[in-house]
Amino acid sequence: MAMAVGTAALIILLSVFNGFEDLVKSLYTDFYTDIRIIPKQGKTIQFTEEQKKKIASWPGVRAVSFTVDERGLIQNGEFPSLVSIKGVDSGFEHVNNIAHRMIRGKFELGTEDKPVAVLGSGVENALNIESDKAILPLTVYLPRKGLKVDESDPLQSLASDNIITSGAFAIQQDFDNNYVITNIDFVKRMLHLSSNEYGAAEIALSDTKNEQVVQEGLQQALGTNYVVETRYEQNRSLYGTMQKEKWFIFVLLSFILVVAAFTMIGALTMLVLEKQKDIQILKAMGSSNGMIQKIFLSEGLLLAGIGGGAGVLLALFIGWLQVTFKLIKLEGHTFLIDYYPVKFISTDIMLVVGTVILIALFASWFPSRKAAMQPVELRS
Numbered sequence: 460m461a462m463a464v465g466t467a468a469l470i471i472l473l474s475v476f477n478g479f480e481d482l483v484k485s486l487y488t489d490f491y492t493d494i495r496i497i498p499k500q501g502k503t504i505q506f507t508e509e510q511k512k513k514i515a516s517w518p519g520v521r522a523v524s525f526t527v528d529e530r531g532l533i534q535n536g537e538f539p540s541l542v543s544i545k546g547v548d549s550g551f552e553h554v555n556n557i558a559h560r561m562i563r564g565k566f567e568l569g570t571e572d573k574p575v576a577v578l579g580s581g582v583e584n585a586l587n588i589e590s591d592k593a594i595l596p597l598t599v600y601l602p603r604k605g606l607k608v609d610e611s612d613p614l615q616s617l618a619s620d621n622i623i624t625s626g627a628f629a630i631q632q633d634f635d636n637n638y639v640i641t642n643i644d645f646v647k648r649m650l651h652l653s654s655n656e657y658g659a660a661e662i663a664l665s666d667t668k669n670e671q672v673v674q675e676g677l678q679q680a681l682g683t684n685y686v687v688e689t690r691y692e693q694n695r696s697l698y699g700t701m702q703k704e705k706w707f708i709f710v711l712l713s714f715i716l717v718v719a720a721f722t723m724i725g726a727l728t729m730l731v732l733e734k735q736k737d738i739q740i741l742k743a744m745g746s747s748n749g750m751i752q753k754i755f756l757s758e759g760l761l762l763a764g765i766g767g768g769a770g771v772l773l774a775l776f777i778g779w780l781q782v783t784f785k786l787i788k789l790e791g792h793t794f795l796i797d798y799y800p801v802k803f804i805s806t807d808i809m810l811v812v813g814t815v816i817l818i819a820l821f822a823s824w825f826p827s828r829k830a831a832m833q834p835v836e837l838r839s
Contacts, residue, residue, distance in 0.1 A: 461719035462763055466770025466815055467777070469712045473807045474778055476708055478800025480701050486631040487694055489556040492524075492661040493670055495688045496677065503527070503656050504685065513680065514660060519673045521665045522553035527646050527658040532600040532617075533576075533639055535586040535593075542582055542639045544601060546646025554663040557628050557640065564591030564626020571644035574622045580629040581636030590624035597622050604651045618649040713814055719766075720822035727759055727826035731833075738833045752831035759823025760816065767815040771808060778803055 496514070498504035506514075506525065515523045527546040532539055547568065552558045558566040562580060569575030576597065578590050586597065600617045622641060629635055647656070664670055670689050678687040691698050731738075738751055778801045780786055785798035 460766070461722045462716070462766030462815065462819075463769040463773060465715040465719040466767045466811060467773040468715055468770075469709075469811050469814075470771060470774035470803075470808060471777055471801075472712055473705070473709065473811070474774070474801045474803050475799050476705055477802040477804055477807065480705070481802050482796070482800055483631075483697075483701070487697065488690070489560055489630050490634050491690055491693050492554045493664040493667055493690055494662040494674060494677070495693055496660040496662070496681065497658070497686050497688065499684050499686050502529070503652060503658055505653075505655050506657055506660060507655060510681065511660075514662070514677065517673065517677060517680075519664050519666065519669045520662055522550055522663040524548055524550035524554045524661045525643065525657045525659070526551065526661055527643055527650065527652065529601055529646065529650060529658075531602070533582070533586065533622075534598045534600070535588050535595075538585065538587045540582055540585040542579075543637050544599065544646060545638055545640045546643035547640055548643050551640075551661070554661050557630070560628045560630050561626050562629045563589065564624070566628075567625040568640070568642040569623075569625075569645070570642060571648055574620075574642045574645035575625045576622045576639050576641040578624055578627045579635035579638045580627050581632060582639055583627045585636075588624065590627045593624050597624065599649070601646070601649045603649075618651075620645070620649060709810070713818075716815060716818050720818045723759060723762055723819065723822045724826060726762065727755060727823060728829070730758065731755065731826050731830040734830070735833060738830055739835050742833070742835045748831040751833075752827040755827035755830045756820070756823045759819050759827065763815055763819030763822075767812055767819075770815075771812065775803065 511523075511525070514520065525548050529544055531542065531544045533542055533544070534540070551568075552566065557577075561577075563583075564577075566577055567575045568577070576590075576599075578586070583590050588597075598619055599622050600619050603616055603618050622645075628640075647654075662673075664673060667690075674687050674689055678685070681687070741751060781799060781801045787799050789797055789799060
Protein backbone atom coordinates (compact mmCIF):
# COMPACT_ATOMS: atom_id res chain seq x y z
CA MET A 460 0.00 0.00 0.00
CA ALA A 461 2.80 2.42 0.93
CA MET A 462 4.62 1.68 -2.33
CA ALA A 463 1.44 2.28 -4.32
CA VAL A 464 0.78 5.63 -2.63
CA GLY A 465 4.42 6.69 -3.03
CA THR A 466 4.48 5.77 -6.72
CA ALA A 467 1.20 7.55 -7.39
CA ALA A 468 2.34 10.68 -5.54
CA LEU A 469 5.61 10.85 -7.47
CA ILE A 470 3.94 10.42 -10.87
CA ILE A 471 1.18 12.95 -10.09
CA LEU A 472 3.61 15.62 -8.88
CA LEU A 473 5.86 15.14 -11.90
CA SER A 474 2.84 15.34 -14.23
CA VAL A 475 1.68 18.59 -12.60
CA PHE A 476 5.19 20.00 -13.01
CA ASN A 477 5.09 18.90 -16.67
CA GLY A 478 1.76 20.68 -17.06
CA PHE A 479 3.13 23.97 -15.73
CA GLU A 480 6.32 23.58 -17.76
CA ASP A 481 4.30 22.99 -20.92
CA LEU A 482 2.15 26.04 -20.17
CA VAL A 483 5.17 28.30 -19.58
CA LYS A 484 6.82 27.08 -22.79
CA SER A 485 3.64 27.76 -24.74
CA LEU A 486 3.62 31.34 -23.42
CA TYR A 487 7.21 31.89 -24.51
CA THR A 488 6.41 30.26 -27.85
CA ASP A 489 3.86 33.01 -28.47
CA PHE A 490 6.67 35.60 -28.34
CA TYR A 491 9.89 33.86 -29.37
CA THR A 492 10.24 32.38 -32.84
CA ASP A 493 11.52 28.95 -33.90
CA ILE A 494 14.86 30.38 -35.05
CA ARG A 495 16.47 33.78 -34.59
CA ILE A 496 19.49 35.25 -36.37
CA ILE A 497 21.37 37.93 -34.41
CA PRO A 498 24.76 39.63 -34.75
CA LYS A 499 27.73 37.97 -33.11
CA GLN A 500 28.86 41.36 -31.83
CA GLY A 501 26.96 44.58 -31.29
CA LYS A 502 23.25 45.31 -31.52
CA THR A 503 22.74 45.50 -35.28
CA ILE A 504 23.86 43.70 -38.42
CA GLN A 505 23.54 44.10 -42.18
CA PHE A 506 21.25 41.86 -44.22
CA THR A 507 21.63 42.35 -47.97
CA GLU A 508 18.68 41.83 -50.30
CA GLU A 509 20.31 38.64 -51.53
CA GLN A 510 20.67 37.33 -47.98
CA LYS A 511 17.07 38.23 -47.15
CA LYS A 512 15.80 36.34 -50.20
CA LYS A 513 18.04 33.37 -49.39
CA ILE A 514 16.71 33.17 -45.83
CA ALA A 515 13.07 33.48 -46.95
CA SER A 516 13.46 30.71 -49.55
CA TRP A 517 15.52 28.37 -47.37
CA PRO A 518 14.05 24.81 -47.20
CA GLY A 519 11.89 24.46 -44.08
CA VAL A 520 11.43 28.21 -43.54
CA ARG A 521 7.74 29.21 -43.48
CA ALA A 522 7.99 32.94 -42.70
CA VAL A 523 10.63 35.57 -41.87
CA SER A 524 10.43 38.90 -40.07
CA PHE A 525 13.25 41.43 -39.70
CA THR A 526 13.19 43.38 -36.45
CA VAL A 527 15.00 46.03 -34.41
CA ASP A 528 14.85 46.07 -30.61
CA GLU A 529 16.05 48.96 -28.45
CA ARG A 530 15.51 50.16 -24.90
CA GLY A 531 13.74 53.50 -24.75
CA LEU A 532 11.35 55.68 -22.82
CA ILE A 533 7.68 56.10 -23.60
CA GLN A 534 5.65 58.75 -21.84
CA ASN A 535 2.01 59.67 -21.41
CA GLY A 536 2.00 63.09 -19.77
CA GLU A 537 3.18 62.54 -16.21
CA PHE A 538 3.35 58.75 -16.63
CA PRO A 539 6.70 57.52 -18.06
CA SER A 540 7.74 53.91 -18.59
CA LEU A 541 11.15 52.45 -19.52
CA VAL A 542 10.46 49.77 -22.14
CA SER A 543 11.89 47.73 -25.00
CA ILE A 544 10.63 49.23 -28.24
CA LYS A 545 10.52 46.54 -30.90
CA GLY A 546 10.24 47.63 -34.51
CA VAL A 547 8.85 44.89 -36.75
CA ASP A 548 7.88 44.48 -40.40
CA SER A 549 4.69 43.11 -41.95
CA GLY A 550 5.88 39.51 -41.62
CA PHE A 551 5.95 39.67 -37.82
CA GLU A 552 2.37 38.41 -37.46
CA HIS A 553 3.36 35.22 -39.30
CA VAL A 554 6.30 34.23 -37.10
CA ASN A 555 4.61 34.36 -33.67
CA ASN A 556 1.19 34.57 -32.00
CA ILE A 557 1.19 38.07 -30.51
CA ALA A 558 -1.56 39.20 -32.88
CA HIS A 559 -3.75 36.44 -31.39
CA ARG A 560 -3.01 37.58 -27.83
CA MET A 561 -4.62 40.98 -28.12
CA ILE A 562 -6.83 41.82 -25.15
CA ARG A 563 -7.80 45.25 -26.42
CA GLY A 564 -7.89 46.94 -29.82
CA LYS A 565 -6.16 45.67 -32.97
CA PHE A 566 -2.64 44.67 -33.98
CA GLU A 567 -1.77 47.68 -36.15
CA LEU A 568 1.71 49.17 -36.60
CA GLY A 569 1.15 52.10 -38.94
CA THR A 570 3.86 53.53 -41.19
CA GLU A 571 7.19 55.32 -40.82
CA ASP A 572 5.53 58.75 -40.82
CA LYS A 573 2.39 57.73 -38.92
CA PRO A 574 3.54 55.01 -36.50
CA VAL A 575 1.15 53.03 -34.34
CA ALA A 576 2.15 51.10 -31.21
CA VAL A 577 0.83 47.93 -29.62
CA LEU A 578 1.52 47.94 -25.88
CA GLY A 579 2.06 45.14 -23.44
CA SER A 580 -0.72 45.13 -20.86
CA GLY A 581 1.72 45.99 -18.07
CA VAL A 582 3.10 48.94 -20.04
CA GLU A 583 -0.46 50.09 -20.69
CA ASN A 584 -1.17 50.08 -16.95
CA ALA A 585 2.07 51.93 -16.20
CA LEU A 586 1.12 54.65 -18.69
CA ASN A 587 -2.38 54.87 -17.26
CA ILE A 588 -4.17 54.70 -20.62
CA GLU A 589 -6.61 52.54 -22.54
CA SER A 590 -4.62 51.89 -25.67
CA ASP A 591 -7.58 51.47 -28.01
CA LYS A 592 -9.28 54.66 -26.81
CA ALA A 593 -6.36 57.05 -26.29
CA ILE A 594 -6.92 60.45 -27.89
CA LEU A 595 -3.55 62.09 -27.30
CA PRO A 596 -0.34 60.50 -28.69
CA LEU A 597 2.48 59.17 -26.55
CA THR A 598 6.03 60.49 -26.69
CA VAL A 599 8.82 58.06 -27.53
CA TYR A 600 12.48 58.65 -26.66
CA LEU A 601 15.21 56.50 -28.23
CA PRO A 602 19.03 56.89 -28.14
CA ARG A 603 20.62 58.31 -31.27
CA LYS A 604 23.15 55.99 -32.84
CA GLY A 605 26.78 57.06 -32.49
CA LEU A 606 26.17 59.93 -30.06
CA LYS A 607 27.66 60.03 -26.59
CA VAL A 608 25.51 61.02 -23.66
CA ASP A 609 26.00 64.64 -22.61
CA GLU A 610 25.77 64.57 -18.82
CA SER A 611 24.84 68.26 -18.71
CA ASP A 612 21.88 67.69 -21.07
CA PRO A 613 21.15 63.96 -21.55
CA LEU A 614 18.03 64.63 -23.63
CA GLN A 615 20.20 65.95 -26.46
CA SER A 616 21.42 62.40 -27.13
CA LEU A 617 17.85 61.11 -27.46
CA ALA A 618 15.56 61.22 -30.47
CA SER A 619 11.92 61.87 -29.70
CA ASP A 620 8.69 61.52 -31.63
CA ASN A 621 4.98 61.02 -31.11
CA ILE A 622 3.13 57.77 -31.55
CA ILE A 623 -0.49 56.67 -31.23
CA THR A 624 -1.67 53.34 -29.83
CA SER A 625 -3.95 50.72 -31.34
CA GLY A 626 -4.27 48.06 -28.64
CA ALA A 627 -2.65 45.90 -25.99
CA PHE A 628 -1.51 42.29 -25.75
CA ALA A 629 -1.12 39.94 -22.80
CA ILE A 630 1.18 36.92 -22.88
CA GLN A 631 3.36 36.75 -19.80
CA GLN A 632 4.60 39.39 -17.34
CA ASP A 633 8.15 39.41 -18.73
CA PHE A 634 6.75 40.59 -22.06
CA ASP A 635 3.64 42.47 -20.92
CA ASN A 636 5.62 44.78 -18.62
CA ASN A 637 8.47 45.50 -21.03
CA TYR A 638 7.51 45.50 -24.69
CA VAL A 639 6.05 48.05 -27.09
CA ILE A 640 5.74 46.87 -30.70
CA THR A 641 5.62 49.31 -33.59
CA ASN A 642 6.65 49.92 -37.21
CA ILE A 643 10.26 49.00 -38.00
CA ASP A 644 10.85 51.91 -40.39
CA PHE A 645 9.84 54.35 -37.67
CA VAL A 646 12.28 52.80 -35.17
CA LYS A 647 15.10 52.68 -37.73
CA ARG A 648 14.55 56.36 -38.56
CA MET A 649 14.76 57.31 -34.89
CA LEU A 650 17.89 55.21 -34.38
CA HIS A 651 19.47 56.48 -37.62
CA LEU A 652 19.96 52.97 -39.01
CA SER A 653 20.67 52.27 -42.67
CA SER A 654 18.12 50.55 -44.92
CA ASN A 655 19.80 47.12 -44.66
CA GLU A 656 20.61 47.37 -40.95
CA TYR A 657 18.57 45.25 -38.53
CA GLY A 658 18.69 43.85 -35.04
CA ALA A 659 17.56 40.30 -35.85
CA ALA A 660 15.83 38.04 -38.33
CA GLU A 661 13.07 35.98 -36.72
CA ILE A 662 12.04 32.80 -38.49
CA ALA A 663 9.06 30.45 -38.28
CA LEU A 664 9.57 26.89 -39.53
CA SER A 665 7.21 24.63 -41.42
CA ASP A 666 8.19 21.75 -39.11
CA THR A 667 10.03 22.33 -35.84
CA LYS A 668 11.47 18.81 -36.00
CA ASN A 669 13.89 20.10 -38.63
CA GLU A 670 15.10 23.09 -36.61
CA GLN A 671 18.61 21.73 -36.13
CA VAL A 672 19.04 21.03 -39.85
CA VAL A 673 17.78 24.52 -40.77
CA GLN A 674 19.94 26.11 -38.06
CA GLU A 675 23.12 24.42 -39.26
CA GLY A 676 22.38 25.23 -42.90
CA LEU A 677 21.70 28.91 -42.26
CA GLN A 678 24.74 29.22 -40.00
CA GLN A 679 26.98 27.80 -42.70
CA ALA A 680 25.42 29.97 -45.42
CA LEU A 681 25.59 33.26 -43.48
CA GLY A 682 29.02 32.92 -41.91
CA THR A 683 30.59 33.51 -38.52
CA ASN A 684 29.41 37.12 -38.10
CA TYR A 685 25.87 35.83 -37.56
CA VAL A 686 24.56 33.71 -34.69
CA VAL A 687 21.68 31.37 -35.55
CA GLU A 688 19.74 30.36 -32.42
CA THR A 689 16.97 27.83 -31.89
CA ARG A 690 14.07 28.56 -29.56
CA TYR A 691 15.84 26.62 -26.80
CA GLU A 692 19.05 28.65 -27.23
CA GLN A 693 17.09 31.92 -27.11
CA ASN A 694 15.76 30.85 -23.68
CA ARG A 695 18.61 28.63 -22.52
CA SER A 696 18.51 29.85 -18.93
CA LEU A 697 14.72 29.36 -18.65
CA TYR A 698 14.68 25.85 -20.10
CA GLY A 699 17.81 24.85 -18.18
CA THR A 700 16.29 26.05 -14.90
CA MET A 701 13.06 24.15 -15.53
CA GLN A 702 14.98 20.94 -16.22
CA LYS A 703 17.05 21.35 -13.05
CA GLU A 704 13.91 21.98 -11.01
CA LYS A 705 12.30 18.85 -12.43
CA TRP A 706 15.26 16.65 -11.54
CA PHE A 707 15.45 18.21 -8.08
CA ILE A 708 11.76 17.47 -7.53
CA PHE A 709 12.25 13.89 -8.73
CA VAL A 710 15.18 13.24 -6.39
CA LEU A 711 13.40 14.89 -3.46
CA LEU A 712 10.17 12.98 -3.97
CA SER A 713 12.00 9.70 -4.49
CA PHE A 714 12.54 9.73 -0.72
CA ILE A 715 8.82 8.94 -0.47
CA LEU A 716 9.59 5.62 -2.11
CA VAL A 717 12.62 5.12 0.15
CA VAL A 718 10.37 5.57 3.19
CA ALA A 719 7.86 3.17 1.65
CA ALA A 720 10.69 0.66 1.17
CA PHE A 721 11.13 0.42 4.96
CA THR A 722 7.65 -1.09 5.20
CA MET A 723 8.73 -3.66 2.63
CA ILE A 724 11.87 -4.46 4.62
CA GLY A 725 9.74 -4.96 7.72
CA ALA A 726 7.24 -7.19 5.88
CA LEU A 727 9.97 -9.36 4.35
CA THR A 728 11.84 -9.61 7.66
CA MET A 729 8.67 -10.86 9.37
CA LEU A 730 8.18 -13.32 6.52
CA VAL A 731 11.72 -14.64 7.00
CA LEU A 732 11.07 -15.16 10.72
CA GLU A 733 7.80 -16.98 9.98
CA LYS A 734 9.40 -19.24 7.37
CA GLN A 735 12.53 -20.25 9.30
CA LYS A 736 11.60 -23.93 9.42
CA ASP A 737 10.57 -23.93 5.76
CA ILE A 738 13.95 -22.42 4.87
CA GLN A 739 15.75 -25.09 6.86
CA ILE A 740 13.76 -27.83 5.14
CA LEU A 741 14.64 -26.42 1.70
CA LYS A 742 18.31 -26.29 2.69
CA ALA A 743 18.16 -29.87 3.96
CA MET A 744 16.73 -30.89 0.58
CA GLY A 745 19.74 -29.35 -1.14
CA SER A 746 18.72 -25.76 -1.85
CA SER A 747 21.65 -23.39 -2.02
CA ASN A 748 21.91 -20.04 -0.26
CA GLY A 749 21.58 -18.35 -3.66
CA MET A 750 18.26 -20.08 -4.35
CA ILE A 751 16.87 -19.13 -0.94
CA GLN A 752 17.94 -15.51 -1.48
CA LYS A 753 16.40 -15.54 -4.96
CA ILE A 754 13.05 -16.67 -3.55
CA PHE A 755 12.83 -13.73 -1.13
CA LEU A 756 14.16 -11.28 -3.71
CA SER A 757 11.40 -12.41 -6.03
CA GLU A 758 8.91 -11.91 -3.21
CA GLY A 759 10.13 -8.34 -2.70
CA LEU A 760 9.98 -7.57 -6.42
CA LEU A 761 6.48 -9.04 -6.58
CA LEU A 762 5.32 -6.78 -3.73
CA ALA A 763 6.98 -3.76 -5.38
CA GLY A 764 5.51 -4.68 -8.77
CA ILE A 765 1.98 -4.92 -7.40
CA GLY A 766 2.36 -1.70 -5.41
CA GLY A 767 4.05 0.16 -8.27
CA GLY A 768 1.50 -1.04 -10.84
CA ALA A 769 -1.37 -0.02 -8.58
CA GLY A 770 0.32 3.36 -8.03
CA VAL A 771 0.65 3.97 -11.79
CA LEU A 772 -3.03 3.14 -12.35
CA LEU A 773 -4.05 5.33 -9.42
CA ALA A 774 -1.97 8.24 -10.72
CA LEU A 775 -3.43 7.93 -14.23
CA PHE A 776 -6.95 7.82 -12.81
CA ILE A 777 -6.43 10.89 -10.60
CA GLY A 778 -4.81 12.73 -13.51
CA TRP A 779 -7.76 11.89 -15.77
CA LEU A 780 -10.17 13.22 -13.14
CA GLN A 781 -8.17 16.46 -12.87
CA VAL A 782 -7.99 16.98 -16.64
CA THR A 783 -11.66 16.12 -17.16
CA PHE A 784 -13.33 17.75 -14.18
CA LYS A 785 -10.62 20.24 -12.98
CA LEU A 786 -11.17 19.20 -9.37
CA ILE A 787 -8.23 21.06 -7.78
CA LYS A 788 -8.31 24.80 -8.45
CA LEU A 789 -5.51 27.36 -8.40
CA GLU A 790 -5.93 30.04 -5.75
CA GLY A 791 -5.73 33.75 -6.47
CA HIS A 792 -7.29 33.82 -9.95
CA THR A 793 -4.25 35.66 -11.32
CA PHE A 794 -2.96 32.99 -13.69
CA LEU A 795 -4.05 32.17 -17.22
CA ILE A 796 -5.79 29.02 -16.01
CA ASP A 797 -7.73 28.37 -12.82
CA TYR A 798 -6.78 24.72 -12.24
CA TYR A 799 -3.62 22.65 -11.85
CA PRO A 800 -2.53 21.43 -15.31
CA VAL A 801 -1.56 17.77 -15.73
CA LYS A 802 0.56 16.24 -18.47
CA PHE A 803 1.70 12.62 -18.34
CA ILE A 804 4.95 11.74 -20.11
CA SER A 805 5.72 8.07 -20.72
CA THR A 806 9.43 8.49 -19.97
CA ASP A 807 8.59 9.93 -16.54
CA ILE A 808 6.36 6.94 -15.75
CA MET A 809 9.09 4.54 -16.90
CA LEU A 810 11.63 6.41 -14.78
CA VAL A 811 9.42 6.15 -11.69
CA VAL A 812 8.79 2.43 -12.33
CA GLY A 813 12.53 1.86 -12.75
CA THR A 814 13.18 3.72 -9.50
CA VAL A 815 10.59 1.56 -7.73
CA ILE A 816 12.27 -1.62 -8.99
CA LEU A 817 15.72 -0.38 -7.97
CA ILE A 818 14.57 0.58 -4.47
CA ALA A 819 12.72 -2.74 -4.15
CA LEU A 820 15.92 -4.64 -4.99
CA PHE A 821 17.85 -2.82 -2.29
CA ALA A 822 15.00 -3.20 0.20
CA SER A 823 14.68 -6.93 -0.50
CA TRP A 824 18.38 -7.70 -0.42
CA PHE A 825 18.86 -7.47 3.36
CA PRO A 826 15.95 -9.73 4.39
CA SER A 827 16.73 -12.18 1.57
CA ARG A 828 20.38 -12.28 2.62
CA LYS A 829 19.33 -12.95 6.20
CA ALA A 830 17.09 -15.80 4.99
CA ALA A 831 19.88 -17.31 2.90
CA MET A 832 22.29 -17.33 5.86
CA GLN A 833 19.89 -19.23 8.15
CA PRO A 834 21.68 -22.29 9.64
CA VAL A 835 20.19 -25.77 9.15
CA GLU A 836 18.57 -26.77 12.49
CA LEU A 837 15.74 -29.22 11.93
CA ARG A 838 15.44 -30.11 15.63
CA SER A 839 14.64 -27.43 18.16
